[in-house]
Amino acid sequence: MEVPRKVVSRRARPAKAPLSQQQIVATALELLASEGLHRVSLRQVAAALDTGPASLYVYFPSLTELQATMLDTALQQVRLPKRKGTSWQARLRSILLSYREALMKHPGLGLIAISTIPSGPSSVRIWEAILDALAEGGLDMDRAAWALDQLLLHVTAIAAEQSAQGTHAEGVAQLQQTLARISPSEHPRVHAARRALVSGNGRSRQDWGITALIEGVAVTARES
């Protein structure tokens, strides 16, 4: 049995790929949606583009930079409500919910988002909208800046948590087991709430958390 030494003539593949930043990012996001985060490596993305890992370094200086671009691209889909008759809290809430949705659309993006500081053009656009809502709520600039940070942090954390759990759901089983073994005498509150702690699809819990944080922000605005 003889090993064919020469590869297919370079002419066999018609023109190869032009290869561009956008194409790479699109492929990576596609891969992220179909496979998990742990399958999105530089090499896998390169393989999906039918090339080697070194080729991508022409367009991105590092994997981190690629991920940042992926994140910014995904954040383009965040919808910003027009300034209408709704309250500023409602507007804020709708932005944050859209933000969460954008992150969750590609599982794993949440973990990327919490490891980097998003500062792409999409982010700036979102910041503007959030600051606008906060200003209408009466927060001064410093408070608004703090609020912006903490609000986005919270939403990002929600997405990250879900990303991680989606990846390896064995941690949930671990939690259930722990809760089942709780001693009623030693930890009565936990024991009583052991069902509530794992109930819910998470969605309503997250919604409630976001609302609560906005409410808290509003309260500190009033008493300032």
Added chain:
Amino acid sequence: MEVPRKVVSRRARPAKAPLSQQQIVATALELLASEGLHRVSLRQVAAALDTGPASLYVYFPSLTELQATMLDTALQQVRLPKRKGTSWQARLRSILLSYREALMKHPGLGLIAISTIPSGPSSVRIWEAILDALAEGGLDMDRAAWALDQLLLHVTAIAAEQSAQGTHAEGVAQLQQTLARISPSEHPRVHAARRALVSGNGRSRQDWGITALIEGVAVTARES
């Protein structure tokens, strides 16, 4: 030049290590504190213990499990206030601040915490204290369970964010650069707040965020 084939006699190293779970975890935490998170690999921990990576698998089935144990060990240091004359909000706040401090003591632990669901004995102890405070605040069980989840998530996110930034601070520079280029006409709010967005040591901002979230939780309790 001849390669010395035989290693040092096994007798040279007096009795080797007894090697135990606790010792491994302690070494790993030490390594995490001194070096960064990216230096805490199975192999590095094993090397610090003067052994090979395979040896650790006797005590931990995977790196993830090791990290979970590290996390739980670190959370043992969270201080729970006695039920005194202070308000339930103040008690809750003090627990969460201690939680944050425990995570931040070892940079990188935050990222571990957000990727796993802490369910060790230390966590249960903390849950009990938090649920107790929330019950005093008048929250019913389901709400309290949600609040517990969101509060710990937020604190964990704070620690994770700081862990990531500490690892590679070049993202901060990226942010500063982005803010410097903001067009005043296109994004007036962001431009006006560009200083406030990077000011502060983060500590006061985080404190404020935690307080705001607690406040929000309290509000929803009142109106339930």
Added chain:
DNA sequence: CGTTCTTGACGAACACCGTTCGTTTGGTAT
């Protein structure tokens, strides 16, 4: 039209990583 120059593509290699397999070994029970 022929030649130089630039730049994207990429094969190969480096130093890591988590994990597994099979063997060795030291202490304990028989």
Added chain:
DNA sequence: ATACCAAACGAACGGTGTTCGTCAAGAACG
């Protein structure tokens, strides 16, 4: 003294991000 057993571990497998030097194709220029 012997048999056993679990801890220790050397070596390897398949993966990772990144770097380096080379190659080819197109542009620019004489």
